Amino acid sequence: MFRTVLGSVHRDLRRFVLPALAVLIGVACVSGSLLYSRSLAEGADRLQRASRPDVSVEVRATGAPAAGGASAVPDEALRRRLAALPGVAAARGTLVGRAFLVARDGTLVGPASGAAGVDFTPDRHGSDPRYALTGGRGPQGPGEAAVDRWSAARAGYRVGDRVRVVVSGEVRSVRLTGVFTVDDPVVAAGGTVTAFDRATARTLFAPAPGAYASVTLAAAPGTAPSVLAERAARVLPAGLEAVSRPELDAEAAAAPERAKLGTLLLVFAGIALFVSAFLVGNTFTMLSAARAREHALLRAVGASRGRVLRTVLGEAALVGAVAALAGYVTGIGVAAALGTLFAPGAGPGAAAPLRPLAPVPLLTALAVGVAVTAAAAYVPALRASAVAPVAALRTDLPAPAPSLRRRTLAGALATGAGALLLAVAGGELAVLAAGLPVLLAGLVLLTPVIAPPLTRVLRAPLRRATGVRGVLALANVRRNPRRTAATAGALTVCVALVSAVTVALSSLSATAARKAGAELPTDLRISAVDFAEVGADTAGRVARLPHVAAVTAVREGSFGLRDGSTLWAAVVDPDAVGRGRLGALTVRAGSLDGLARGVAVTTGLAAAHGWKPGDRLTGRELSAAGVPDGPALDRPIVAVYDGPEALGPALLPESALAGAGAARGGPVTSVLVRAEPGRTEELKEEVRRALDNPLLVVQDRADAQRDAAESFGPLLSVLYAMLSVTVAIGALGVANTMGMAVFERVREIGLLRAVGLDRAGVRSMLRVESVVVSLLGSGLGVLAGGAAGVAAVSGQPGAVISLPWLSLAAFFAGAAAIGLLAALGPGARAAALPITRAVEV
8 A cells, every 4th residue: 555655646746746835834833833932941941040040049928918918028137037047058138120221322222121120239259149240340339330241232331331221210320330141031031131239229129118029048058949948938927938949940931921922823833734734635635536537446456445545545644744844844944033033132042042853843743744634635535435436437527516505504504603703702812713713614615605606796797808718717616616615715714814813903003093092181191111110200390391381290099998999099280180271171060179188080980989079088098919008088079070091080189198108109100291382292392302211202192193003013014924824825725726727627728729729818717717716715714804803803992993995905916916826837837738638638
């Protein structure tokens, strides 16, 4: 049997090239994703082991409040007790926060998500084991700092330069006293590490006066980390825990963030393999039809149905194995490309070197390639084994096609079920993930029924445009509806995914733009980029500028009321909000002029609680742990109003948090500014110049809407890049079908040539056929994908459905281009067939 398989594959080698190429691409995506994910995981494990080399045990908060309701934090007294434990070589209090390094040109160095501020704790030799100095010295005062060597090189800084660092929204100018090396995940991800002396770091980053983020213990020689963790746990108060280094490493290895990118890449690789299965199945279906007489002869000379089935599956397994091996080799290059695509700004040590001979990715690639190919070929192989021996005595007249009744019924049920799932999805990802494949499966099953009426509609216009060639092309599309469905099915899946992504992100973009415009209550808003803060003095600095009519900082406050409910409020300057100076609120009852002594609530909140002006709200401010232990609240309701979410659902004056410190009310979330009439643009530039902070964003309404709409652009580009692989496989499917059709229709093409159709006519006929099939697949894909995209956002409050008609039209144009290109090679081969040889076949 093996010799028979080898002979069959060798004889039809040209017909297996494109399906093998499709499997190769899919396997390359899978193996590349696995290799890259493995490289990232190994790099992260190495960094975890190398970072904080002096840590054997970490003492930290458990996340649950200690007795009395306050969150426990390690302090200096605890650090000293831990340092006195047997087996402790050193006990270090760790201070960590956010410190953003600004380059010479005023831009931020590295991503905002990776800007760490730490404490530099020198030993008796003046060095810190975590931050090994390679130049200069450690910081020794509030006007000094040290920076990791890689970030300093990127920013162009040298020891002795003045550098700008943004901490807690405040821009600081410090002297760069030293540079150091550090094995830190933050730097590996392209971020920065800025170190301050212990006293300065305590002022900037301490979670509470005299407290640390954690205390780390270095074990003395001969003391195991687990033993030291047990000793430390005995002296810890409630709310703290001691975690050994092996446990810390295991936690880092199990972090869900590590698996997200690898999972996403594997999902798209799986989609590529799924589309490849269409191509493989179509190829073996056409081969089985062409070999019907051959299979019948095998049955006639004694081969069993199982023998024929195993022979066809053996061909598929052989093609899959060869494609999988080639795909794995290609996957090594894919892994390298992924390292460039997804980590363009990554720092040193972000990923370990690729290990191309790792057994798991290699075996997975082989198993996936063989399994997908064999599974896709199983149904055609089953049909081939069902050919009766008597068929060997028949002429070349094709057997009548089986009934489409059961297929049509199944397609109608699947289409209805998929449409119903999308209709009730309400934005739920799990329901969408189930509904779209079911809908696509139904449409693919229904394609043989959809294609004939479509070709009848196109018959008249194509006759006028292309003459008899178009009519012949439509007849070929209609003659084998199953093959048409299989060919169009791959493009249907590809275009559906692209359309779903495009419609969903276009709608999300439009929704975000509308929401951003509605949520900007004043002429200008000053906010911080993600992971950064607005300085507490920002509103005061802006208020001193010319052309400012009103300005207020906005913070969030939360209070536990006596009735058991929670009052969430925006804490504002009552002078700016009162007397309508801010111009953003509509008062329904009472007056905002008295906000300094009271509280204002929105109409929705008032209706929910039955509140009205004059009612008193009493309670206490909530701590970070949600415990009402802060300043007392006892204020009357002075106004009921309507306004944007940024100023709701209640308003409190800044005096409501007096005496508790700004931290109790949370950091400043934004600063709202109203300009003098006609001075908005001028004031916007004045604010930017005055603040001179790359982490602060100054926006008017148009800026907010534009930035919100454009925020989805990078995501769309990445998704398009991933989905382009599936589109390429879909194009291969069309080319494969057209190429095999030439082999099947040699006699037909010869007869057409004999009755007067020239070579150009043959090429034109195949082009029209290919374009029609491509447009059919893309049309169904746009329909299904558009429905899924709408369903993805329709459940969101205030969703705006935006159909990007130009993009959807471009998908049709792209499908037509795919059809034209796919028919070039087959058309040239068909036109080159000698008439005499074709007629004799």
